[in-house]
Amino acid sequence: MEYVPRDHPRYRSLMEREKIIEGFKNGIVVINGLISQGRGEAFDYIIGEKTIPLAEDSIEVAVAMLLLSNYPVISVNGNAAALVPDEIINLSNIIDAKIEVNLFYRTEERVKKIVDFLKERGAKEVLGLEYVEGIPGLSSERRKVDPRGILKADVVLVMLEDGDRTEALKKIGKRVIAIDLNPFSRTSMAADVSIMDNVTRAIPLMIDKARIMKKLPKEELKKKISNYNNRRRLGEYIIYIKERLENEAKRLMSFP
Ligand code: PTJ
Numbered sequence: 001m002e003y004v005p006r007d008h009p010r011y012r013s014l015m016e017r018e019k020i021i022e023g024f025k026n027g028i029v030v031i032n033g034l035i036s037q038g039r040g041e042a043f044d045y046i047i048g049e050k051t052i053p054l055a056e057d058s059i060e061v062a063v064a065m066l067l068l069s070n071y072p073v074i075s076v077n078g079n080a081a082a083l084v085p086d087e088i089i090n091l092s093n094i095i096d097a098k099i100e101v102n103l104f105y106r107t108e109e110r111v112k113k114i115v116d117f118l119k120e121r122g123a124k125e126v127l128g129l130e131y132v133e134g135i136p137g138l139s140s141e142r143r144k145v146d147p148r149g150i151l152k153a154d155v156v157l158v159m160l161e162d163g164d165r166t167e168a169l170k171k172i173g174k175r176v177i178a179i180d181l182n183p184f185s186r187t188s189m190a191a192d193v194s195i196m197d198n199v200t201r202a203i204p205l206m207i208d209k210a211r212i213m214k215k216l217p218k219e220e221l222k223k224k225i226s227n228y229n230n231r232r233r234l235g236e237y238i239i240y241i242k243e244r245l246e247n248e249a250k251r252l253m254s255f256p
Contacts, residue, residue, distance in 0.1 A: 004018065012049070012200075013041060013044070013049065016037070016041075016083060016198075016200055017037065017041075019082050019083055020033060020034060020037045020079060020082050020083065021034070022082070023078060023079070023081065023082025023083075024082075026113070026117075027109070027110060027113050028078050028081050028082050028110070028113055028114055028117060029078040029079055029081075029082050030078050030103075030104075030105040030110070032105060033077075033078050033079045033082075033160075036079060036160055037079060039181075039182065040160070040181045040182070040198065043181035043182050043196075044181050044198050046241055046244070046245070047181070047196070047240070047241065047244065048244065049198070050201070051197050051201045051202065051205060052196070052197075052237075052240060054196070054233065054236050054237060054240060055195055055196050055197040055202070055237075056205065057233075058193055058194065058195045058196075058228075058233055059195055059197070059202060059205050059206055059209055060209055060213070060224060061193050061224055061225055061228045062157070062177040062193045062195060062206065063095075063206055063209045063210050063213050064213060064221040064222075064224040064225050065155055065175060065177060065192070065193060065225055066095045066097065066155055066157065066177070066210070067095060067210065067213060067214060067221055068218065068221050068222065068225070069097075069153075069154050069155035069175075070154050071098075071152055071153050071154050071155075072095060072096070072097035072098070072153060072154070072155045072156075072157065073097060073098045073099075073100050073127075073149050073150050073152075073153035073155070073156050073157070074088055074091065074092055074097050074098070074099050074100070074156075074157045075100055075102045075150060075156055075157065075158045075159075076088060076099055076100065076101050076102070076114065076118070076126075076128075076159075077101070077102065077103055077104065077159075077160060077161075078103065078105075078110065078114065079159075079160045080159045080160055080199060081101070081114045081117060081118065083199055083200055084199050084200055084203045084204075085117065085118055085121050086121055086122075087203040087204055087207060088118070088203060089118065089121060089122055089123045090207050091203055091206055091207050091210065092123070094207060094210045094211060094214070095210050097157070098125070098127055098148070098149050098153070099118065099123055099125070099126050099127065100126070100127040100128045100145070100146050100149035100150050101114045101115055101118075101126060101127070101128030101129075102128060102142055102144070102145060102150060103141060103142070104140055104141060104142055104162045105141070106141035106142075106144060108129075111128050111129055112129060114126075114128075115128060115129060127146040127148055127149035128146055128149070129146075130146055130147070130148075131144040131145055131146055131147075132144070132145065132146075132147055132151065134147070134150070134151040135150075135165070135168045135169065135172065136168070136171070136172065137168050137171060138164060138165060138168040140162070140164065140165070142162075142165045143168075150169075150174075153174060154174065154175060155174070155175045155176075155177065156169055156174050156175070156176050156177070157177045157179075158176060158177070158178050158179070158187065158191075159178070159179040159180070159199045159202075160179075160180070160199065161178060161180065161185075161187040162187075163185065163186040163187055164186065165187075166178060166186070166187045166190040166191050167186065167190045170190055170192075175192045176190070176191045176192055176193075177191060177192065177193045177195070178190075178191035178193070178194050178195065179195045179197060179199050179202045179203075180194060180195070180196065181196060181197065181198060182196075183196050183234050183237040183238055183241070184238075188234060189234065191230060192230055193228065193230055193233075194230055194233065194234060194237075196237045
């Protein structure tokens with residue numbers, strides 16, 4: 001970590017890489033997770049490495065949904081655990097959600113490592129070691145879910161997903177909130193609420209919003225959700241990207 005000088009213009013992004021690399025060395029992140037991080041970085045670069053107002057609005061919708069939920073669950077994989085462990089624990093306490101480790105490249109050893117890692121950092125309970133093959137139609141290891149967690153949930157928050165699980169969760173009646181920098185991904189397309197943002201910014205912002213929104217009447221939270229349309233939001237994200245690229249190109253071309 002000492003290789004990254006604090007005044008480096010891309011310090012934040014480089015430190016995120018370090019967290020993923022350290023997670024890999026500790027057996028929390030799988031090697032494929034390094035590639036996922038790279039893809040995320042590319043999208044983050046394109047949106048300007050900041051939370052755009054459209055994503056902030058989706059975050060508010062997501063928080064309203066979580067606060068109205070009867071049984072919310074935060075699904076954690078290797079990358080998420082490496083990037084935002086404390087923030088996930090914090091959010092789960094504020095919204096009273098369960099945390100469950102659910103892995104695409106599942107090994108019992110890695111599930112246990114992530115469970116222990118989160119517990120060492122203060123999580124009271126982390127599910128995922130006990131499982132049933134609970135998601136029909138899903139052949140990946142992600143079908144293995146805890147009966148006290150994702151299987152029982154009405155709302156599931158997922159991040160850095162691989163695609164088909166969100167569709168499968170929807171088929172069994174779950175509402176899904178996805179944090180994914182890629183608005184073209186199948187996860188983003190299938191989710192009820194897609195947050196096109198980096199988890200390292202989105203989760204802290206969800207914590208701030210949840211603290212404030214917890215005090216709002218339920219009717220106001222319901223109104224926030226009822227006005228929301230995820231397909232429209234994805235379209236808006238893509239137009240945002242197009243306009244940002246166009247403006248950048250024009251700016252460059254305006255100089256001889
Ligand atoms: O820990 P496991 O075994 O469950 O495996 C986790 C990975 C991440 C390896 C697995 O889920 C995977 O292969 O994911 P994908 O298909 O690479 O998809 C990851 C998605 O997350 C991509 O659409 C990326 O753009 C996006 N992404 C990457 N980094 C971030 C991100 N989204 C938000 N914040 C990030 N930091």
